[in-house]
Amino acid sequence: MAGVTTTWVRTAHGDAWQTLAVAAVELPGVRLSATGLPHPQWNNGDVDDPAAVNIGAVKDWYDARGVPWGIRVPQGAHWPHGRQLFTKRLMGVTPDGFVATGGTPDVVVRPAAASDLEAALHVDTVAFEESADVERPWLQLLMAHRAVTIAVAELHGEVVATGSVTVSDGRAGRCGYVAGIGVLPHARRRGIGAALSSWLTRIAIEDGATLCHLHPDTDAAAAIYQRLGYAEVGGLDIYVDI
Numbered sequence: 120m121a122g123v124t125t126t127w128v129r130t131a132h133g134d135a136w137q138t139l140a141v142a143a144v145e146l147p148g149v150r151l152s153a154t155g156l157p158h159p160q161w162n163n164g165d166v167d168d169p170a171a172v173n174i175g176a177v178k179d180w181y182d183a184r185g186v187p188w189g190i191r192v193p194q195g196a197h198w199p200h201g202r203q204l205f206t207k208r209l210m211g212v213t214p215d216g217f218v219a220t221g222g223t224p225d226v227v228v229r230p231a232a233a234s235d236l237e238a239a240l241h242v243d244t245v246a247f248e249e250s251a252d253v254e255r256p257w258l259q260l261l262m263a264h265r266a267v268t269i270a271v272a273e274l275h276g277e278v279v280a281t282g283s284v285t286v287s288d289g290r291a292g293r294c295g296y297v298a299g300i301g302v303l304p305h306a307r308r309r310g311i312g313a314a315l316s317s318w319l320t321r322i323a324i325e326d327g328a329t330l331c332h333l334h335p336d337t338d339a340a341a342a343i344y345q346r347l348g349y350a351e352v353g354g355l356d357i358y359v360d361i
Contacts (some may be wrong), residue, residue: 125209128211128332131287132332135294136165138285139267140153140154146173146180147171148170148171149164149166151163157187159187159359160189166196169198174200177190189204192355192358193356194353194355198356200358202358202360206355207334208335208351209352210332210341210344210350211332212330212332212347212348212350216348217321220310220313223309223313226314227273228273229270229271229273230270230271236259240255241303243299246304280311282299282315282319283319284320293329294329295320295330297320297323300316316343
């Protein structure tokens with residue numbers, strides 16, 4: 120199987136967001152997606168060719184939908200519009216490079232049920248330091264989406280971690296986007312995040328994914344994913360206030 124490349128992972132990342140979108144369009148140099156939620160992190164354009172983008176057309180498309188938005192640009196590319204917020208690191212693994220974790224004592228990882236919404240919401244609000252008003256609609260979107268599997272991890276019967284995988288089938292082929300790995304503070308450093316990420320990766324591979332990808336927020340998270348076989352590639356510069 121071909122090795123993980125920057126282009127492959129970036130393309131799969133864009134595919135995942137178009138899969139989650141309620142509206143999407145292809146414009147010169149960029150493809151746009153919108154979930155319709157009122158937060159820019161969930162309405163973004165993925166730039167392939169910065170020089171070809173008509174930023175006025177991009178603004179018109181998002182203005183027509185009444186949502187805030189941002190742009191993802193290949194790391195280091197010249198982009199004169201808006202304010203760079205941060206660089207999103209990207210990692211990917213193919214099935215032949217995946218190294219599954221062993222079992223974690225007293226921890227059960229399983230698919231989330233509708234009845235797990237409040238427990239998963241509690242994990243997300245604490246782990247990501249975000250309000251329930253922001254996180255609840257996002258979790259509800261994921262739970263209702265047929266391309267998404269949400270998982271929870273239980274420690275002694277308590278839901279202490281959650282995450283998701285979105286399976287896309289676009290330009291990059293069939294791929295799994297592992298995201299939203301959150302663990303409650305008292306349950307950290309037990310291997311739960313690794314076990315959850317491993318479970319979600321395996322689910323996507325069993326569903327035919329030829330690549331799984333994710334974005335580590337910290338060096339510590341990247342180290343965990345490296346142990347699962349994920350390799351870091353070139354990232355994406357995130358721009359807002361355009």
